[in-house]
Amino acid sequence: MLSCESLTQTYLSGGKPLTVLKDITLTVPAGEALAVVGPSGSGKSTLLGLLAGLDRPSAGVVYLDGQRMADLSEDERAKLRGEKVGFVFQTFQLIPTLTALENVQVPLELRGESSAGRAQDLLARVGLADRLDHYPSQLSGGEQQRVALARAFSNRPKILFADEPTGNLDASTGGTVIDLMMELNRESGTTLILVTHDPELANRARRTIRLHDGAIISDSDA
Amino acid sequence: MTSWPFALRMGWRETRASRRRLLLLMGAISIGVGALVAINGFTENMADAVEREARALLGADVSLVSRRPFSSNVEGLIDSLTQHAASLAGCDTSPCALPADRRIARTTEFDAMAYIPRTTGTRLVQVSAIEGPFPYYGTVETDPAGAWDSARTGRSAIVDPTLLSALDARVGDTLALGEARFLVTGTIIHIPGDVGIQSVLGPRVFIPAMYLDDTKLLGFGARVRYEAFLKLEPGMDADEIASEYRPQLRPERVRIRTIQSERRQLDRTLTQFGRFLGLVALMALLLGGLGVASAVHVFVKQKRESIAVLRCLGATAGTVFRTYLSQALAIGLVGSLLGVGLGITVQLLLPTVLRDVLPVDVNVRPSVKAIVLGVTTGVWVASIFALLPLLKVRHISPLGALREPFETGIRTPRDRYRWLARAGLGASVVFLAIIQAGNWLQGLAFAGAIGVGITVLWGAAVGLTKAVRRWLPARAPYLMRQGLANLFRPANQTVAVILALGFGVFLLSTLFLVQQNFLRQLRFDSVERRPNLLIFDVQPDQLESLQDEIRTAGLPLAQAVPLVPMRIESVNGEPVLRAAAGQEEGDSAASATWAHRREYRSTYRDTLVDSERVIAGEWWSEDFELEADEVIPVSLERDVAEVLKVGVGDEIVWDVQGISVPSIITSVREVDWAQFQPNFFAVFAPGALEQAPQMFLTQTRADDPVVRGTFQRRLAEQFPNVSSIDLMAVQQALDRIIGRVVAAVRFVAAFSLITGIIVLVGALATSRFQRLREGVLLKTLGATRRQIVRIVLAEYAALGLLSAAVAIVLSIVAGWGLVTFVFETSFVVSVGPLAALAAGMAVLTMVVGVWNSRAIFRATPLQVLRAE
Numbered sequence A: 001m002l003s004c005e006s007l008t009q010t011y012l013s014g015g016k017p018l019t020v021l022k023d024i025t026l027t028v029p030a031g032e033a034l035a036v037v038g039p040s041g042s043g044k045s046t047l048l049g050l051l052a053g054l055d056r057p058s059a060g061v062v063y064l065d066g067q068r069m070a071d072l073s074e075d076e077r078a079k080l081r082g083e084k085v086g087f088v089f090q091t092f093q094l095i096p097t098l099t100a101l102e103n104v105q106v107p108l109e110l111r112g113e114s115s116a117g118r119a120q121d122l123l124a125r126v127g128l129a130d131r132l133d134h135y136p137s138q139l140s141g142g143e144q145q146r147v148a149l150a151r152a153f154s155n156r157p158k159i160l161f162a163d164e165p166t167g168n169l170d171a172s173t174g175g176t177v178i179d180l181m182m183e184l185n186r187e188s189g190t191t192l193i194l195v196t197h198d199p200e201l202a203n204r205a206r207r208t209i210r211l212h213d214g215a216i217i218s219d220s221d222a
Numbered sequence B: 001m002t003s004w005p006f007a008l009r010m011g012w013r014e015t016r017a018s019r020r021r022l023l024l025l026m027g028a029i030s031i032g033v034g035a036l037v038a039i040n041g042f043t044e045n046m047a048d049a050v051e052r053e054a055r056a057l058l059g060a061d062v063s064l065v066s067r068r069p070f071s072s073n074v075e076g077l078i079d080s081l082t083q084h085a086a087s088l089a090g091c092d093t094s095p096c097a098l099p100a101d102r103r104i105a106r107t108t109e110f111d112a113m114a115y116i117p118r119t120t121g122t123r124l125v126q127v128s129a130i131e132g133p134f135p136y137y138g139t140v141e142t143d144p145a146g147a148w149d150s151a152r153t154g155r156s157a158i159v160d161p162t163l164l165s166a167l168d169a170r171v172g173d174t175l176a177l178g179e180a181r182f183l184v185t186g187t188i189i190h191i192p193g194d195v196g197i198q199s200v201l202g203p204r205v206f207i208p209a210m211y212l213d214d215t216k217l218l219g220f221g222a223r224v225r226y227e228a229f230l231k232l233e234p235g236m237d238a239d240e241i242a243s244e245y246r247p248q249l250r251p252e253r254v255r256i257r258t259i260q261s262e263r264r265q266l267d268r269t270l271t272q273f274g275r276f277l278g279l280v281a282l283m284a285l286l287l288g289g290l291g292v293a294s295a296v297h298v299f300v301k302q303k304r305e306s307i308a309v310l311r312c313l314g315a316t317a318g319t320v321f322r323t324y325l326s327q328a329l330a331i332g333l334v335g336s337l338l339g340v341g342l343g344i345t346v347q348l349l350l351p352t353v354l355r356d357v358l359p360v361d362v363n364v365r366p367s368v369k370a371i372v373l374g375v376t377t378g379v380w381v382a383s384i385f386a387l388l389p390l391l392k393v394r395h396i397s398p399l400g401a402l403r404e405p406f407e408t409g410i411r412t413p414r415d416r417y418r419w420l421a422r423a424g425l426g427a428s429v430v431f432l433a434i435i436q437a438g439n440w441l442q443g444l445a446f447a448g449a450i451g452v453g454i455t456v457l458w459g460a461a462v463g464l465t466k467a468v469r470r471w472l473p474a475r476a477p478y479l480m481r482q483g484l485a486n487l488f489r490p491a492n493q494t495v496a497v498i499l500a501l502g503f504g505v506f507l508l509s510t511l512f513l514v515q516q517n518f519l520r521q522l523r524f525d526s527v528e529r530r531p532n533l534l535i536f537d538v539q540p541d542q543l544e545s546l547q548d549e550i551r552t553a554g555l556p557l558a559q560a561v562p563l564v565p566m567r568i569e570s571v572n573g574e575p576v577l578r579a580a581a582g583q584e585e586g587d588s589a590a591s592a593t594w595a596h597r598r599e600y601r602s603t604y605r606d607t608l609v610d611s612e613r614v615i616a617g618e619w620w621s622e623d624f625e626l627e628a629d630e631v632i633p634v635s636l637e638r639d640v641a642e643v644l645k646v647g648v649g650d651e652i653v654w655d656v657q658g659i660s661v662p663s664i665i666t667s668v669r670e671v672d673w674a675q676f677q678p679n680f681f682a683v684f685a686p687g688a689l690e691q692a693p694q695m696f697l698t699q700t701r702a703d704d705p706v707v708r709g710t711f712q713r714r715l716a717e718q719f720p721n722v723s724s725i726d727l728m729a730v731q732q733a734l735d736r737i738i739g740r741v742v743a744a745v746r747f748v749a750a751f752s753l754i755t756g757i758i759v760l761v762g763a764l765a766t767s768r769f770q771r772l773r774e775g776v777l778l779k780t781l782g783a784t785r786r787q788i789v790r791i792v793l794a795e796y797a798a799l800g801l802l803s804a805a806v807a808i809v810l811s812i813v814a815g816w817g818l819v820t821f822v823f824e825t826s827f828v829v830s831v832g833p834l835a836a837l838a839a840g841m842a843v844l845t846m847v848v849g850v851w852n853s854r855a856i857f858r859a860t861p862l863q864v865l866r867a868e
Ligand SMILES: Nc1ncnc2c1ncn2[C@@H]1O[C@H](COP(=O)(O)OP(=O)(O)OP(=O)(O)O)[C@@H](O)[C@H]1O
Pocket: A011, A012, A013, A018, A020, A039, A040, A041, A042, A043, A044, A045, A046, A047, A090, B866
């Protein structure tokens, strides 16, 4: 489903090159649930972005659903994401000028599907049935995070990337959200790639990799 | 006020994040200030030039003008004036050492056909026969130099260069005027009081007066203008003399001109033109102010969080307010200073744009007054426009750092400062308009028009947002819905963009409509088969052979129109001249108007023509026959009747070449003078004037200019006293003059359009980052480039079309008002160009919008989303 070879990412910061990811090679079969853990600044978010095709790596290749990402144009990647990928950002990234409901509808509407029913359903499942018409700035951090999750689910992705999806949630809401993801994984065979500090979540994933200073230092599957 | 240093420091730091945007705002201000500085400076330069060239405008200190040869009475007055001057010059006895005739210059002016035998070219010209040392002031520049003086004695003519090129002639050719022949010895480069383009309408030919009689052109019915020029001695006040002699000259139908009276008139015309352009320039600046206001408005919304943090850290509301006010002041100041540079540059260009329509040589030089006024206005406009949205800053509470209040957010409590700021803003606009217009009424009217324009555009913008929000169909395609919804979503730019675009379009469209209607009324050819060759000064005994000539040439023959020259002797028994002469100056000025004094060239006929209609009384029947002792019925034109204070039933006695002809007014007509047609103030019923001395005018039409030219030539050969004029050529000349004026106005209006575009770009730039993030997020969620472009296009097409449509409707109202009440002609809207303008505006907006979004396609999502 997803694999990468010798993935390296170097940023120029303050004129000096900073290698954030070093030579990462990884294969994730379809239907797997993978947790990525590691200390802050170890490159987890960067890896997630590269795997989802949100950025271009300095070196190395990513294959997503059999497609070599480097071969695709920006538009083709966008299409691919629209059809097969869900993404939850660490900083939520809701569109501030759209209501909660509209935010969740966007991926479906971009594909030309009318979607109010499903979007309402999803929001209800994350506990926001009565916040449909609120703008992101009117929602708490945790509420925004749940809208972001609902949005990521809305297009029934084959693979879901989530950057700390329970970071801002209390234990019980967090639990609901985790259940939701696992359900998706079980029922639709959605591949999950989860960055997390939450041991509870990491435990429920079948496989865990640990990053340190941009390199994989352990892989529970290996 | 202790916090000013901190405010200034913070103000400066705050610019870091948005320098590009600030630069745009400065640009908007500087263009407005530039236009003001340029126009005001140039108007001042024009006034200086008029002052400097005032004496040369007339060429003398005093002149007497009349439509008929001076009577012995008038000659006596001229003599006594000359004597007086001579005595002041030190000659007590008469005749003085200075021969009297050396002190008087005279010109005799009339229209005639000029004919060059070598090239067989003919052209209607303005002949000016010169006698004496004209001009006293200023010099006539000729090519070759010195031709003016040497041509005073021989049979030579100095002509406008346009005549030579029109007739394919050159210096050295022989030129025929009537029955006399002259040698062309030079061309005019510059003559005092000259409006270059005048020569296009009728090129001038200057000949020595001593050969005037040889031309035999001053026969019966010729329209001649006689002018005598006097030079005064130091110590004689021209205007005193003018007011002293005016009462004696008026009954003689002689007008007295002085340098002062010329200057006043010219000054008034030029200053008015300058002020009008100044108002258009002010519009550009106000538009810039609007840009500042809208930017500050959005800016305050965006800065809410950092302002709240500042407040948490202990800054007072006042400090925060001053921080941003200092920014607005800086924008105004720097923008204005840049504007001064721009303005001076433009000022240097203006003489080129206005070439040919200015009667004086303008020396362009920066005007301190205009610069100071421009900078003050610029800073003031930037600050006052920024003030209103800035006042909200004072109400941002520290709590805002925790949770952003929703949308329009800061629910301002009732704030008397806001009312003060509003009043200040309104008062400023009125004040600036009055300063620029130079009088209360026009200033208020202008400010009022701006107020209405802004209100309507504002209303349209708010209406659009509401309507879209309410009625946007849920079934519309998603991309369109998404795009249109941007019009009402938080931090939208709908109002700013519609105001900026709308105002620019409004200006352009109004100018266009006025120009179109103005030109249309001069477009005589719009009516099919209208005659285009006017033949006049035809003597009765020439009429038949002339008509034969037209028939032989195979041209259509129109009915000949008789012209009978006459004056008014009395109105309702009140003698016009005695009334004027016998009364006090003030009374006679009021009672003996131009309409009493002028020479009328009237006609008689049995039917109405299509350029006139009866508005009072009744037209005589077609088979009207004058009874033996019946008073002849006459029909007057409305304006003349108004000035003469007469109506249907009143009696006028006319002096027709010395014979008294009583008449009774039976109808009043309204005449559309704009049509190129022989129209008359007074039309008589047939039956009384047939035997009076008269001339004829006739018309014909030839589509081919070559045919027209050949025919004019044959006429000139066979009937030297008959003049013919090619109306097509007149039309082209008029088009050119009007084109110049319109170009000048457009040139200034373009500033407003540019400001409008800058404000548009600025408004879009304000929300650019937010839009970028949105676009990138959409990309992350699967949107393709096409989809994003469509969303952007839907939004901006709506903005562009709506603002253009509203602006055009507004301009139709404004144009109708101007055309109907100021230019007093009928108003017609040409839909095609206006639709093109609207479409153009929509396209422009869409282009700017897409251009503004281009970064979405360049960046990878992660780069943008990181750059919070
Ligand atoms: N565009 C960039 N330019 C410079 N440095 C960057 C850039 N993007 C990421 N980095 C750096 O790369 C490193 C890894 O960042 P990343 O966001 O992947 O960390 P993370 O593991 O997700 O941390 P956290 O758990 O705190 O979210 C950080 O030190 C960050 O400063």
